[in-house]
Every structure is written in structure tokens, then in C-alpha cells.
Amino acid sequence: MADVPDRTTGPRRAPARWSWGLRRAALPWLMLLPALAVVGGVVGYPFFRTFYLGFFDAPLLGKTRTFVGLANYLHAFRTEEFRAAVVHTLHFTVGSIGLELVLGVAVALFLNRPFLGQRVLRALLILPLALPTVVNAVMWRWIYNPEYGALNALLTQLHLLPGYRTWLGTPGLAMNMIILADVWKNFTLVALLVLAALQTIPAELHDAARVDGASATQRMRFITLPGIRPALLVALVLRTVEALKVFDIIYVMTGGGPASSTKTLSFMVYQEAFSFLKLGTAAADAFLTVALIMVFVGVYLRLLQSRGVAG
Amino acid sequence: MVRIRLVLALLVAGLIGMAAAQNVTLRALFMQQAAYSDADVRSMTAAFEQQHPGVKVDIEFVSYEALHNKIITAAAAGAGGYDVVLFDVIWPAEFAKNNVLVDITDRLPQSMIDAVVPGAWTTVTYDKHYYGIPWILDTKYLFYNKDMLQKAGIMAPPTTWQELLDQAQKIKDAGIVQYPIVWSWGQAEAIICDYTTLLSAFGGSYFDMGQPMFNQGGGLQALQYMKQSLDRGLSNPASTESLEEDVRRIFSSGQAAFALNWTYMYNLANDPKESQVAGQVDVVPAPGDGTHSQVSAVNGSMGLGITTGSTHPDVAYQYIEYLTSRSVQEKYAKLSLPIWKASYDDPAVAQGQESLIAAAKLSLAAMYPRPLLIQYPQFSTWLQTDIHRALLNQASPKDALDNTAKQVTQSKLN
Numbered sequence: 048m049a050d051v052p053d054r055t056t057g058p059r060r061a062p063a064r065w066s067w068g069l070r071r072a073a074l075p076w077l078m079l080l081p082a083l084a085v086v087g088g089v090v091g092y093p094f095f096r097t098f099y100l101g102f103f104d105a106p107l108l109g110k111t112r113t114f115v116g117l118a119n120y121l122h123a124f125r126t127e128e129f130r131a132a133v134v135h136t137l138h139f140t141v142g143s144i145g146l147e148l149v150l151g152v153a154v155a156l157f158l159n160r161p162f163l164g165q166r167v168l169r170a171l172l173i174l175p176l177a178l179p180t181v182v183n184a185v186m187w188r189w190i191y192n193p194e195y196g197a198l199n200a201l202l203t204q205l206h207l208l209p210g211y212r213t214w215l216g217t218p219g220l221a222m223n224m225i226i227l228a229d230v231w232k233n234f235t236l237v238a239l240l241v242l243a244a245l246q247t248i249p250a251e252l253h254d255a256a257r258v259d260g261a262s263a264t265q266r267m268r269f270i271t272l273p274g275i276r277p278a279l280l281v282a283l284v285l286r287t288v289e290a291l292k293v294f295d296i297i298y299v300m301t302g303g304g305p306a307s308s309t310k311t312l313s314f315m316v317y318q319e320a321f322s323f324l325k326l327g328t329a330a331a332d333a334f335l336t337v338a339l340i341m342v343f344v345g346v347y348l349r350l351l352q353s354r355g356v357a358g
Numbered sequence: 359m360v361r362i363r364l365v366l367a368l369l370v371a372g373l374i375g376m377a378a379a380q381n382v383t384l385r386a387l388f389m390q391q392a393a394y395s396d397a398d399v400r401s402m403t404a405a406f407e408q409q410h411p412g413v414k415v416d417i418e419f420v421s422y423e424a425l426h427n428k429i430i431t432a433a434a435a436g437a438g439g440y441d442v443v444l445f446d447v448i449w450p451a452e453f454a455k456n457n458v459l460v461d462i463t464d465r466l467p468q469s470m471i472d473a474v475v476p477g478a479w480t481t482v483t484y485d486k487h488y489y490g491i492p493w494i495l496d497t498k499y500l501f502y503n504k505d506m507l508q509k510a511g512i513m514a515p516p517t518t519w520q521e522l523l524d525q526a527q528k529i530k531d532a533g534i535v536q537y538p539i540v541w542s543w544g545q546a547e548a549i550i551c552d553y554t555t556l557l558s559a560f561g562g563s564y565f566d567m568g569q570p571m572f573n574q575g576g577g578l579q580a581l582q583y584m585k586q587s588l589d590r591g592l593s594n595p596a597s598t599e600s601l602e603e604d605v606r607r608i609f610s611s612g613q614a615a616f617a618l619n620w621t622y623m624y625n626l627a628n629d630p631k632e633s634q635v636a637g638q639v640d641v642v643p644a645p646g647d648g649t650h651s652q653v654s655a656v657n658g659s660m661g662l663g664i665t666t667g668s669t670h671p672d673v674a675y676q677y678i679e680y681l682t683s684r685s686v687q688e689k690y691a692k693l694s695l696p697i698w699k700a701s702y703d704d705p706a707v708a709q710g711q712e713s714l715i716a717a718a719k720l721s722l723a724a725m726y727p728r729p730l731l732i733q734y735p736q737f738s739t740w741l742q743t744d745i746h747r748a749l750l751n752q753a754s755p756k757d758a759l760d761n762t763a764k765q766v767t768q769s770k771l772n
Contacts, residue, residue: 107434108456193596194608216544216599218750302423304545305598306746321427322735324456
């Protein structure tokens with residue numbers, strides 16, 4: 048009987064203690080196993096499968112698949128289409144993130160001041176965010192409609208435009224119009240995160256600074272900005288990853304046109320795979336998109352860490 | 359005893375048979391605004407279900423832009439996909455090669471093949487095999503607003519493409535409408551349909567013995583014509599972001615005197631509930647250039663096929679046979695014209711749409727095909743982009759088409 052370890056007081060003998068220790072180490076893994084299996088199944092498997100397919104000439108339909116090594120990757124770098132898609136993706140990302148940050152911070156600062164109706168406006172902030180991207184895209188397509196869209200009507204009635212324009216049918220302009228539509232929906236995420244961070248900055252800091260004679264710009268620079276920096280970086284990472292993957296708003300609003308000037312990486316991957324049935328090149332292009340995202344995320348993470356220590 | 363057993367056996371067999379018949383559910387994929395309205399397709403299907411007790415058809419509608427990829431992904435996913443799909447004239451080569459559709463050549467009686475407009479069969483044929491039954495026999499017609507032409511002192515609609523520009527200029531100069539012509543020139547298959555119509559009018563061709571030909575002669579002239587009409591302010595600049603429904607709305611709101619569109623626009627543009635110009639709309643075949651052609655048309659037909667993944671190919675065949683039957687097609691002839699030769703001389707079909715039937719007789723005979731390529735979607739995407747580059751002043755028409763030709767040759771698509 049004495050050999051049996053007492054469960055309530057813990058193991059007494061060395062072998063038993065070892066197995067208990069092992070069990071203690073294994074327990075978290077065991078409990079995480081279901082979640083890991085799910086993540087492995089829906090993220091891990093497709094990830095490695097895509098990586099694997101990138102080395103093959105693999106038609107979407109049909110079973111024959113031939114190994115082509117790095118040919119799909121080299122093809123991507125060689126084609127004008129791919130390079131253009133990278134440029135369009137970066138254009139969308141930089142444009143939309145830049146505007147979203149500026150607008151988000153401005154709105155958050157405004158909503159952080161007490162005024163009548165503040166609560167209502169804060170609640171309204173959720174509205175664009177709750178809208179599905181496709182609904183948002185359809186809505187803006189109507190607003191931009193060249194013949195009976197609200198934007199043309201507004202601008203011509205205010206005499207800002209001499210006549211109706213085609214917003215989504217003009218290369219160079221189309222992408223910027225998509226960016227605006229995207230910003231309208233997504234700046235609110237930045238605003239919400241920043242607003243939450245603003246509320247953690249103690250009012251005394253501002254009061255003390257004011258007593259010391261700090262100007263509004265100085266208070267903004269030395270109190271507000273450091274206070275919201277972590278929130279800004281989180282928003283930046285989230286939005287960048289989303290923006291680099293942009294697909295649905297493009298699909299609905301322009302279908303990649305005019306003259307392929309809004310064709311982004313994800314849209315190109317979609318076309319390669321499902322319109323042209325070239326799963327291999329699509330996989331390679333998709334992987335290059337992931338690589339591009341990793342570059343951005345890597346830079347941000349470094350930024351986050353160094354500022355975290357310094358701040 | 360033996361008789362009892364036999365009776366029992368028959369009874370059991372009968373019950374199993376009935377159970378099997380009762381459990382057939384077909385899945386069918388259609389497209390929105392595919393000539394026939396969604397409501398029409400539903401009521402045709404309801405009538406079929408009534409005639410075939412035990413058969414149920416689940417129907418799904420997607421936009422044209424999503425149709426190809428939906429069929430492909432369902433086929434790639436394997437079991438549980440669609441039994442019946444609506445497919446476009448440009449896909450049979452790709453679908454036959456990739457074993458997406460069932461070859462139904464053996465099911466089609468010769469009498470049926472003879473009774474249908476010949477051009478319609480090219481819609482569903484690849485390499486002399488039939489992969490479906492044509493259902494929507496369609497091409498692009500030139501619609502015009504009678505009142506606007508009259509106001510500009512124009513007696514008859516244009517008979518050549520050059521005359522169209524001349525008349526449009528008159529209408530523009532008279533201040534009747536700012537941009538007299540509207541087209542579906544958004545970056546999509548729609549622009550290829552309009553381009554093909556013009557290419558055929560100017561006597562061009564896509565390929566000759568596998569060599570690209572569209573970057574010269576009629577093909578080049580077609581693009582130059584498109585660009586010229588935009589540059590002169592005769593075509594609505596909104597065309598470069600428009601699809602067929604946008605064209606219909608612009609034309610139906612009285613903001614265009616001319617439009618190139620499919621059959622379905624005729625009755626909708628003349629319907630006061632859908633249009634502000636109801637009663638002013640008439641239709642003629644798209645013109646020719648006077649030397650190479652008198653009229654021009656693109657084959658924009660669509661067919662119904664059975665997928666290779668279907669577990670009920672026989673019932674599926676009955677369903678498409680019913681939808682394409684003469685009686686059903688004649689009953690719903692207001693938005694889509696029948697595939698049957700005899701229907702065109704039936705006064706009941708022509709009633710109320712005499713000018714459309716008259717135009718159809720000429721246009722259907724002139725239908726020009728888009729190239730029959732296994733990798734058609736890839737070709738089309740390149741061509742769409744390059745046509746757009748020319749229209750939007752990023753390249754000259756010649757350079758733009760040369761670029762598509764170069765890509766085709768380099769990728770050995772031809």
C-alpha cells in the first residue's frame with residue numbers, strides 16, 4: 048500500500064515524481080490538442096499544401112501533376128502582370144492604411160472630448176465596421192455610379208465638377224476611389240482602438256503639463272502619442288495584413304479593371320486558380336503574397352518591441 | 359406459393375423503385391438576368407416538377423461573372439455538386455477537355471438536331487460532340503430611341519457602323535443627349551462580345567491556322583472604331599465601367615440614343631415599369647461595314663448541360679429537355695427567343711415583338727464565334743486588358759492588340 052503514491056499529497060518516490068512531472072508538462076499540450084488539431088487542419092495543412100503545390104504544374108481539374116521546381120516562382124517574377132499586381136497591392140495598402148490612421152486618430156481624439164451626443168456618435172462608429180465588405184462595396188459602387196451616383200450629383204451641384212465623371216472607369220483614379228470606400232469602413236477600427244487607449248491616459252498628466260505651460264502640440268507629442276502608440280501599432284498590423292490580402296472589395300467594385308489597374312495579388316491568385324485553372328502558379332503567387340505580408344509584419348514586430356522597451 | 363412469392367417480389371421491387379423515384383433531387387445552376395428572368399426559370403421548373411412527381415429541383419442563381427468559376431470549383435470539389443448547369447458558348451472546349459460535362463451526343467435524336475437553328479448547336483459543340491442543349495439563343499442587337507432620332511431629323515436607323523457615328527454626331531450636335539451611344543465596355547467578357555461584333559463587321563478574324571489575326575485588318579479596325587467613338591465624345595465614357603445591366607439602365611433612363619445589348623433589353627426597355635423611354639425603343643441588327651458585311655453579330659448563346667458528377671443523369675436530361683422544349687420556349691419568348699426554327703414563323707411568338715423577330719432572323723444567321731480555345735478565359739482576360747489600355751489611352755490600338763497576340767504566342771495558347 049505504501050508504494051501507491053498518494054494523489055492528494057503528491058508523489059513520494061522518484062519514478063512516480065518523474066511521471067508526474069512529465070504529466071504536468073504534457074497536460075497543457077493535451078488540453079491544447081483539440082485546438083491545435085483544428086488550427087493544424089484549417090491553417091497548417093492548406094499552408095503546406097499550397098507551398099507544395101507551388102512547385103508543380105497542377106491543373107485545377109484533372110489528376111496529372113508535373114514537378115516544375117521553381118518555375119512558377121520564376122514565372123511570377125518575370126511577368127509584367129505579377130509586378131503590376133504587387134504595385135497595385137502596395138498602392139492600396141499604403142493609401143488605405145495611411146488615411147485610416149490619420150482619420151482614425153482624428154476621430155478618436157474628437158470623440159474623447161466630452162460633448163452632448165458623444166455616446167451616440169461613439170455607438171455610430173461601430174456601424175461601418177459591422178457592414179460586410181461586399182455590402183460596403185456595392186453601396187460605394189452605387190455612390191460612384193457615373194450616371195446617377197450620389198458623388199457626381201453632389202460634386203456637380205456644388206460646382207466642384209463641370210460634369211459627370213466615371214470614377215471607376217478611369218485608370219489611376221479607380222484604385223483611389225476603392226481606397227476611399229475601404230477607408231470609410233475600416234478607419235473606425237483604428238478609431239475604436241485609439242479611443243480605448245486614449246481613455247487609459249490619466250487626465251492628471253494633461254493637467255500637470257498644462258500647469259507647467261506645455262502647449263497643445265507639446266501635450267499631443269509627449270503625452271497623447273506615447274499613450275496611444277501601442278494601440279496604433281496593433282491597428283497598423285491588423286489593417287496592413289488585411290489590406291495586403293484585399294480581394295472582395297476589388298471583386299465587387301471593378302473586377303480588376305479598368306485596364307487591370309486595380310488587379311491586386313489576391314485577385315490575381317483567384318483568377319489564376321479558378322478562371323485559368325492553374326493551381327500551381329496560383330499557389331506560388333499566393334505564397335509570394337504571404338512572403339510580402341511577412342516582411343511587413345516582421346518590420347512592425349521589431350517596431351513594436353523596440354518602442355515597447357523604450358516607451 | 360410461387361405466385362405469392364412472385365407477387366411479393368414484384369411488390370418489393372415496385373416499392374424500391376418508387377422510393378428511388380421519389381428521392382431524386384436535382385441541383386441546377388443558373389445565372390441572374392440570363393435572358394429569362396429568375397421568376398421565369400422558377401415557374402418553368404415548378405411546371406417540370408409537377409409533371410414529374412417525386413423529382414425536386416433545387417435551383418441556384420449567380421451572376422454571369424461568377425458562373426464559370428462556380429461550375430469549375432464544384433467540379434473540382436467532386437461529389438455533391440450540381441447536376442445541371444447553364445454554360446456559355448465560350449466554355450465547351452475547356453469543359454470537354456477537363457471532363458466537366460457529359461457528352462450527350464447519343465441522347466439527341468436527329469429530328470431534334472434538324473429542328474433547331476443550326477447556329478445554336480455550335481454553342482454546345484466541341485470536336486463534333488454535343489455537351490448540352492442550347493437554351494438561350496442570343497446575340498447583340500442595336501437598340502435605338504426612335505424619338506431621339508426623329509428629333510435629330512434622322513429617318514432610319516444606321517445601316518453601317520460609320521453611319522452610326524454620323525447619326526450619333528448629329529444627335530450630339532442637336533443637344534438631344536450628351537453621349538449618344540452606350541456600350542458594355544467594363545473589363546469583363548461583355549467587352550469581348552462588343553469587340554467581336556465589330557471585328558466580324560470589319561471582316562476580321564481571331565486566328566488563322568493558329569496564328570493571331572486580330573491585331574491586323576478587321577480586328578484592328580474594330581478597336582480603332584471603339585476608340586474613335588470614345589475620343590469624339592459619341593460613346594458614353596461610362597461605357598468603360600459598364601456591364602449589360604448598366605447599359606440597360608442608362609438607355610432606359612433616356613441618356614442614350616443607341617445601345618448594343620442582348621435580346622432581353624427589348625421588352626424591358628419597352629416596359630413602363632422598368633423604363634422611362636417605353637414605347638420609344640426599337641431594334642435592328644447590329645450594322646455591318648457596308649463592304650465586308652451588311653449586318654454583324656456575336657454568338658452569345660448559352661446551353662444547358664449535365665455535369666459528369668451528376669448521380670441522376672437521366673432525370674437531369676429530362677429536365678434540360680423540358681426547359682429547351684419548343685412549348686416552354688415559346689411560352690416564355692418575351693425575354694429570350696426560342697432555339698426552334700419553326701418558332702420564328704409562329705405569329706404567337708412574334709406578336710408584340712415583330713421588329714425583334716425581324717432583326718433576329720438576320721442577326722442569328724450572322725452570329726460570329728469567339729475563338730474556340732481550351733484556355734479561353736486566359737485569352738479573354740489578356741484581350742480585355744489590352745482593349746482597355748487602348749481605349750483609356752495607355753497604348754495605341756495596334757500596340758495593345760500586338761501585346762495580346764504576343765502573350766498568346768508565348769504561352770502557346772493557340
